[in-house]
Each structure stands twice: as C-alpha cells, then as structure tokens.
Amino acid sequence: MTQRKLGRGVAIVGAGMSKFGAFPDKTSRDLFVEAFKEMRASIDKGFDPEIIETLYLGNYSSDLFEKQGHTAPIMADAVGLTPRPATRVEDACASGGVALRLGVLAVASGMYDVVLVGGVERMTKLPTAEVTDTLGSAGDTLYETPAGFTFPGFYAAMATAYMHRYGMTPEHLMSVAIKNHANGALNPKAQFGVSIPDWMEQRVQAALKKGKPAPTWKSISDFLHDDAANPMIAYPLRLFDCSPITDGAACLLLVAAERAREFTDQPIHIIGVGQASDAALHYRADLTTLRAARVAVQDAYAMAGVTARDIRIAEVHDCFTIAEVIATEDMEFFAPGTGFKMAQEGVTARDGAKPINTSGGLKSKGHPVGASGVAQTIEIWKQMRGEAGARQVKGDIPLALTHNVGGTGQTAVVHIYERKG
C-alpha cells in the first residue's frame, strides 16, 4: 500500500459544541442543535447554512442508548439540512473521529466543497448498568463480554500488563487524572469542570453543611487512595481513572482549502489523516500498546510529512488514565514504557513541553462517545486560533494532533492539523 495524498486540501472554518454533562431534559437533537448554533456563530465572516452539502455524523449507538436508529437524517433535519445527504458513521468511541475523516475524504474526492461533520451521544437516559453493557458491546460479544469483561475491565487488563512490564504504579495514573481535571476546570464546556483539590474542598464543605465530620485528607494522593471517595472500579483503575457517562454533541464545518478564506482568516488545515483497525483484545500479543493507533499515526505523519517532535499539542483518547499513557507512546511522543513518567513529571501539563488534553480530555470534559472525536478537534481549533481562554497554551501552535480510539483499539483514527500563515 503506497502512501497517497488527498486529491485536494481540506480546512476547518467553524467549530462548536454543546455543554457536556448529564441533561435529562435534552434529546440528541437538542444537543446537536446547540452544537450547530455555536459552530455557526464561530464562522468569522458569517455563512448561510444552505451551502452545507452533506453531513457525516459520528454516533456510537443511538440504537441502544435511545432506541433510535437512522439518526443522521434526524439530526440533519433538526438543523435544516434536508434534503442533503446525511450519513451516520460508527466505530464505537472513534465514531466522531471517523466521521471527520470521511468528511475530509468527501471534500478531497471533489464531490463537496462544504461538509458538516458532527458527533452526538445521549447516554445518561439509560440506567448505568445498561450503559456499561452498551459500551461493553464495543468489545467482542462472542468471546469477550460473555467471559465477564466490561470496559473498565479491558483497560484494567492493559494497565496491569503495563505496570508489570514497565514498573508503573497506580500513583502514576493518578497524575493523569489530576492534570486533566486541572485543565477541565478551565473549560466551561466540561462536565466536571473542577480540579481535584477543589473537588476535595467541595466534599469537605458538603459534609460540614450536613453536620457530618469533614474528611481529613492530607493530600490529593490521600484523597485518591480513599476507597470511599475514589472507589476501586477494576484494579488498578479507580473512579477517578475513568471517564464519565455524558450527553453531548459537537460540530465542525469543513471546506475545500482553496475556499477557506471565504469563511475565516484563521482556517485550520487538516494535513494528515490515518485510520486503522485491530482484532479484539483477547487476540492481541501485547496489551501495552494499540497497534491500530501506531499504524494510524504512522500513516498520518507520512501524509503530513511531519514527525511526533513537530507536534506542539495533542488531544488523545483518555477514556481511562492508562489510555492516555499508552496514547502518548503510540503517538511516538515518548518511548514505550516512559509515558507514565512524563505524565508525573509534568511534561504533558498545560505548561509542559508536550501539553496533552488541554481541554480536560474525556476524563474531565466528559465522553459522549460518538461526539468525543469531534470535540477533540474543537479544542485543537480553539488552541491553534488562540481562543482557548484561561487554558490557552503559551506560544505558537503550528502543528497539533488528535487521537481517537474505538473500543479497546479495534479502531484508531488520527488527524494532524496545521495553522498556515
């Protein structure tokens, strides 16, 4: 398979997302309309939605979450796109990133100049046990889930394999959660927009308010080791190692690069795309890396003509803290077996050498699974344009990357972004 270039360039000229969280009164269409409106408002030079030619929608399972199939035309209709083609794309939690990639190919194919890419998932309507089952069905339900595996179990297996091989401890994983909550605290769209120290303080205040004895944690580490405050989910993963169940939607407007300046003077170009698949977890020889992510990023780097060193910031798929550690290695930012140290040493912090998940990541921003891949790109869009507010990374961001994973790595999709001029 020879490396190919896209037929023509593709740029992002608008981006918007709903608030992420638990919204019992909102349907998927409400969330999607919220994201669409913000996207529309983000387009510097204004635009008429009539020019949108098609929609690619990432959605994992409206079927199971809402008993609604055929979601794409419903979302298209909700934002006035009828009768434009509307296509739902599903690759588990990578659905949003794969929808983006299809949007890129559609523009590159010459068929379309203006493409809407969206992602949506409404998860909190279902009881938590059913959400767990629904997410579990992204594993192999012929072999894995009947053996008792849930998603935290899958990633716990990766974490213990990694600990065994490289000497990582649960404390290293906690440092990822601490960082991502610190970032999310600065993101007004985040589901848990609160740092872990503030979280601890809230718990103390809540106890005092009820006249109960206040917890006496001496440190963040103390809090994170408290089985009541941070219960074990699947060893070594505790509650704060896991991303939450979330409702949310996100939208991007893609256009042919040569038309980008009609919409904004600050387009963000997509210069590399990569996607790969893998067998289910139980077939794999190595649980400490995702082969699909490695293949996807190599394709994306080759297409973009850049290396990991050139990437200034990245949003990676931290559905669990261990997933972020592995992702930073799979993206070739750090050597195998060193990602956990980099997290603990602050290299991946907002002011570190390689800021990772400045949005708060799936961990703190929330993880409406079909929307997450699209929302990652929105953070890149904001950071590259200098619009990330209190969490803005200092200095220029000429190149950035997103890494979105489906299941336990049966799908991985990577995009590389460039701010030109």
Added chain:
Amino acid sequence: MTQRKLGRGVAIVGAGMSKFGAFPDKTSRDLFVEAFKEMRASIDKGFDPEIIETLYLGNYSSDLFEKQGHTAPIMADAVGLTPRPATRVEDACASGGVALRLGVLAVASGMYDVVLVGGVERMTKLPTAEVTDTLGSAGDTLYETPAGFTFPGFYAAMATAYMHRYGMTPEHLMSVAIKNHANGALNPKAQFGVSIPDWMEQRVQAALKKGKPAPTWKSISDFLHDDAANPMIAYPLRLFDCSPITDGAACLLLVAAERAREFTDQPIHIIGVGQASDAALHYRADLTTLRAARVAVQDAYAMAGVTARDIRIAEVHDCFTIAEVIATEDMEFFAPGTGFKMAQEGVTARDGAKPINTSGGLKSKGHPVGASGVAQTIEIWKQMRGEAGARQVKGDIPLALTHNVGGTGQTAVVHIYERKG
C-alpha cells in the same frame, strides 16, 4: 450547489453474497466470510486480498439485533484485513447503498485504489416482535413509533394515500409480488426462491400429506385474497406485500477505474451517485413519492449524464410492494400515478421493457437490511456481465440503476452503472 464530478473513475471488479435466509447457526461473521469468499472467487484474473486498503460496511443495527457494536473491525478481521481501516455506515435499510457510495468517494478522493464494500445483517436471532421494534426505530421514535406506527404501518399509510389519489387497488400491488417471486424463483441465493404458483402447490401437497383437505384456490388472485394463506398485516398490505426478515451478507470490490483491467476484462463502472435525506414521514406533505429518492436520482442522472430512458434494468427498494411502485415513479421510469399499471401490464417483468428487480427484489430474495443495498449491486453486476443464469435479461445492458431506501425515505441512495466496451 453545483453538480460535481468525481475526482476519478471507479469500477466494480468483484462481487459476492451469502445465501439469504434464516440461519440460526450462523453469526454475522460467518455470513460475511461467505460473501467475501464468493467475491474473491469472482475476480476473473485473481487477486491477493492483501491489496485491499479499507472496508466500508453497511449495517443497520448489529447493536439491537446481536448486541454487538463496533462491527466493522470484527468483519475486517474475519476476512484478514487487520490493520486496514474499517468503518461501519448506518442509514437504516439504505446502509449498504450508502457504504457503496462512501467507497466510491474514497476511491475518487485519491486516498485508495482498492476498497472493499460490504453489508451484513443477522436479523432472525431476535424474536419477531423485537425485530419489528428494531426496524420501527428507523422511524422517528420521538413522534412516530410512540403513536403506534410499525414499518408495515408506515408503508400502509403510503399505499392508502396512493390508492386514494391514483385509483390503485390491492390487486395491483399483488402483481408486484407475483413478478418478484417469479424472478426470485430463478435466483439460487434467494430466501424465498419459489414462485407464487409453486408456493400454492406446496401448500396443497403439504395439506394432502397431513391428510387434511387441500386448499381449493382457483387462481393466484384467489390465493392472495385468502386471509389464512396471505393474512392482512396493515391494510392494504398483506403478508405477500412485505419483504421478509433475513440473515445475509454481500461484498463488492471497488477499484480506481484506471486499474480495473488488472482484475477483469468486464469491469462495471459507477458513473453516477446520488444520496439525499428527508424528514420523518409525519412531516411530509405528500406520501405518494419519496422526495429523497427524487433528489438522489436527479443528482445521479446529472453526474452520469443520462436519463431514466437510458436505464435498461434497475434494482429498486421493494421492502413492500407499494415501495416498488413508488420507486419506479421516483426513478422517473414512469409518470406519477402510473407505476402500478406498468407493474400489472408486465412492463417491469423480466421480459418487459423495463425489468425491475430481476433478482427477486427484497421481497423474494430477502432483506437483511444492512446488506440489501450491496446485494442490489450484485444483481446488476451479474446481469450486466451476462452471468445471471436462468433470470438473465435478454440483450445488452449498457446502463443500469440501483435505488436503496432507508426508513420511510429519510435516506435514499442511487447508483448508476455502465458496462464499457
């Protein structure tokens, strides 16, 4: 929106499908492997599956039918494609046709030369009532299904509206079923590969074998009006007006047109594609036509530079007999309000002026929903290459069309095929 051409030509060079039917012992992967093997064997000059660069998989709801999400990489792995990108596409019963369209765009984009397009659905594992609910979720579950609509109900509403406006009777619809079963009787892959007269004879023989009085139908019409033999499902649609619940899979190999002769001397070129969306049924002003189908076909004709008159044969989405009548009008083969007469007069028969559903259609061949759009193309492939056996249409077939519908027409996708040279 200006009409655009694809960046480069796309051709089909291989095609295969599983037997359609009810297979309690087969999983989706078994069915998909069966289709893949036949596709592989169909490639005249042979090929190494290693050169396949990506998979687009049409699947409506493995989530609900099999409690399996993230189906695409599982199917990819089952046929040895790991780590190639694998993407599931969902637009209800149009999922297969939309997967084909994405494959076309992927080749046209310049990213890929060799793309596998597949479709699969395993439906019969679920109890019939749950299948009905699952199919119903392709309607609007916020407004339509809570009001009591099932899929036969949706199409029954279209049928009564059509009867009211144009004077069609249930007998006209029966002529569609009679024709499609006559075609399906010649298709070894069909779920119900039996003509209605043979069906009647089988019923007589079965009764005699049990020592019961044999039915005394005097004609096909007599049989089709027998409430026991052909019960009413939703007026005016009886059992024989409805496509069945089916397990099945289908595969196509697409390549860049300039490489087609590496694989076969009889490639089939895709020269027109169109897709459109619509609001749910309850929003529509007119139930006697599908707006999405009309928009899709106009785009496809414009791209191909042909008209309805040029199309020699077509496979259209006959999930119900009324759907075929409307489809033949939406594709502009016949004027509005005349399709039912054309069916009754034999114009759409295999030896008629405009043969429709020579495969037996969804009605007789079966309707594994995510695979149907791909299987339609397989019939076109066979007919255009002169490989349709006993059901081969006489004479040359330079141009053909497929029409695949999702839901009640919230999605429609049309492809136009040319046999060059």
